[in-house]
Amino acid sequence: MRKSKELLLLRYLSFFILIIQMFSNEVKVKGLVFILLFLINNNIRLFYLKSDLKISLSIIIEFLCIPIACLNLGGNIIFCLIGIVIDLFSLKNKIIKNIFIFIILVMSISPILAKGTENGIINLLVIGVLFILLNYIQKLYDTKLKSQKLYDKLRISEEKLIEANKELEGYLISIEELTLLKERNRISREIHDSVGHALSTAMIQLSAMEAVAKKENSTLEIMAKNLRDFINESFQDVKRAVREIKPEEYHSYEGIFRIQEVCRNFEKMTGVKIKETISKGEWGLNSKQTSHLYRITQEILSNSLRHGKADRIRVIMNFTEDEFIISFKDNGIGIENIEEKGLGLKNIRERIEELGGSVFMESKLNEGFFVKIIVPREREV
Incomplete structure (x- = not known):
């Protein structure tokens, strides 16, 4: 908030007015040094300062220097405090913030620093209005x-939803293609x-009749x-049709179908x-x-029911x-x-290691059991 263009303009405008006031009092060198140090600290x-502690130390330094500068170099104290008032709204510690607000109010109405009671009242009104505006800006x-x-x-959720929808579409296409293959x-x-x-x-019968x-x-x-020759030709046509219908890539997914068969049989038998x-x-x-994944699937499904008392498995x-x-x-x-003490979990890990893969298991009380298995693709030499 305090880096917004409007508040930066207000901050630097107060510095400019302060420079004019000090230079009109014929303390040009001292006033210039003070303004430079004041500007650098601000x-x-x-x-650069982010934490409440560092910002507070910087404000305390200005609190110590402002009274000295106003008494010796001139200038209205209200213009020295504007930067601090703006920076107070970046403090997260409410106690420190309230202490600083109290100090600002005391300094702004002090007859000595304000150079009169009437000026102190004006300073108090200006500070009050500034606090109200800054509080409103802070809420906005x-x-x-x-x-x-x-x-x-919402944008991230939408992106995740789009990504999930794409994955779902991919899964649906895969299911359709695999179903078609089967x-x-x-x-x-x-x-x-x-x-x-x-x-x-x-x-055969026609050959015997012949x-x-x-x-x-x-x-x-x-x-x-003649009839046998005709049937033989028809038989060859049927064989060609069978070869064309039977998908060549079916054998590539026989492993998936076997694992799928295990799942469906387990579902029928156990509910x-x-x-x-x-x-x-x-x-x-x-x-x-x-073969290994078939046995592993049997073991994991059995463990989920027998040890985990599960009624749903994904x-x-x-x-x-490559995997x-x-x-x-x-x-x-x-x-x-x-604890992989039982033969079941040990056998799972041994089978996966034999395939050159890896297995990851995770579980928490009342949160089910999760197993992830990665098997590398076997490249043809």
Whole structure:
């Protein structure tokens, strides 16, 4: 507040008037020295001093020098006090602030320093009006600061909301794509197992009919052969269609689907609500990583129910360029200190270390259990 343009103008205007008053009393050298020191002290306090203690020491120095200057060099004391009055509103300690206000009032109405009782009353009125204006300005400034802080919080919240919305959109797209992959794989498998099997059986039967007709020199031999060839062509068409429907990248996410299967089976068997969030990546887990993470997921879900008494678990799976990150957060009873004495937690850490990854565990009483696992991407040599 005290660095605002208006208050700076008021401060330096009082210095200018003080200079004119002192120079009119023919004490030019002494007055110039005092004004320079006074100005330096004011500017140091204004621009460099932050703590209440340092600002208070600077004000005390001026309190000691102002009476001497006014008695020997002239000048109205009110113009010496304006800088101090403005700076009082930066003090946080109310006791020190009230003491300084009392000293200012005493100095401004002092008949000796004010050079008369009438001047003292005028000084008191001026100081009073100045305090009222500064108090009003301080309230406006505080309101502005609160509004700015509120605006900053809202802006940050909006940015976080936008970021969260983008992440959610990414997760939704990933879920849609992974669901589509699973459905395409299921359809291709169903066609292969049903239509493909039926056509294959028909071809075998027609081959047998063709052999019997050939022995009996029946005209059905040619018909059976033509029909078998036709079905064989249809069978090849079905196989091509199955290959086209079956997604090539499905195998890259078989590990994710296995972990997802563990979660859903656990939910069905125990009634614990498991919410999964999956982010699709550009690479997949290999068989070793899948096997270890499968067992780890089983262990963590089991611990959440058995030890944590949780009824809700959040599972987040995310691929980055170089890492696969999976985290588990339950709403169980938690624990104050995590001690990896049991085989379960030891096995989790051993499996992750075997994959070259890392595991982070965190828990507090009544705040559930959190596990974060990072598995590095295995690059092809």
